Amino acid sequence: MKKIVVSASSLPAGRNMSSQIEYLARVGNFGADMYHFDVMDGTYTKNKSADYTYIPQLKEGSTLLFDCHLMVNEPQKVLNKYAKAGANILSVQYEVFLDKKDLIKTLKKIKKLGMMAGLAVDLNTDIVEVDKFIKYVDLVLIMSVKAGKGGQPFDKSAIKKIKHVRQMNPNVLIEVDGGINDVTGAKCVTAGADILVSGNYIYNNDTYEAIQGLKGKNG
Numbered sequence: 001m002k003k004i005v006v007s008a009s010s011l012p013a014g015r016n017m018s019s020q021i022e023y024l025a026r027v028g029n030f031g032a033d034m035y036h037f038d039v040m041d042g043t044y045t046k047n048k049s050a051d052y053t054y055i056p057q058l059k060e061g062s063t064l065l066f067d068c069h070l071m072v073n074e075p076q077k078v079l080n081k082y083a084k085a086g087a088n089i090l091s092v093q094y095e096v097f098l099d100k101k102d103l104i105k106t107l108k109k110i111k112k113l114g115m116m117a118g119l120a121v122d123l124n125t126d127i128v129e130v131d132k133f134i135k136y137v138d139l140v141l142i143m144s145v146k147a148g149k150g151g152q153p154f155d156k157s158a159i160k161k162i163k164h165v166r167q168m169n170p171n172v173l174i175e176v177d178g179g180i181n182d183v184t185g186a187k188c189v190t191a192g193a194d195i196l197v198s199g200n201y202i203y204n205n206d207t208y209e210a211i212q213g214l215k216g217k218n219g
């Protein structure tokens, strides 16, 4: 049985440092494998969230890998800051690079800084557009909601995208993000996903049960 990696989204815990510390400890204690640190600065999305300044203190109390999802324009400006703060995975949005040469440069720089490079593909982007960039990344982050907020319903168009990326590359890690629960998560894993991001489903339910459910361990 394939090991399903669960990456709990930081978004529901908000921008208050103590609630972030408490939530990170809770998801870590109840089996999450990574912390999906969602970053919004009001440029690519209208909402704003916690940013790299929170990471050092958060990492003091947790051994979870920080799976950072930068929903920001010009992410190249902050790569060093996330590397220094302790990010382990850094995913940038495909859509913010008008010149795709900058995208390749950014993905190479993320790796040079010692982090795993992820390419996040938003809901309305045609997945074939990213085919030629898969060789530069460790991970493709497929959005199953429009990037910008938690609690949105899963968009099943993500399933076809997962299958496409899996078919293009048997080894790249595939992470899915948005509206993931035990039912939608199982469909994503069957389609080829390795990592499930979940925000509201974990936050609004019993932490242990929700994480076990995402791992396909309930029932």
Ligand code: DX5
Residues within 6 Å of the ligand: 009, 010, 011, 012, 036, 038, 069, 071, 145, 146, 147, 148, 149, 150, 151, 152, 177, 178, 179, 180, 197, 198, 199, 200, 201
């Ligand atoms: C949305 C974020 C997601 C979101 C997931 O822009 O990238 O990570 O927090 O939250 P749920 O699981 O509630 O859709």
Ligand code: ZN
Residues within 6 Å of the ligand: 009, 036, 038, 069, 177, 197
């Ligand atoms: Zn995210």
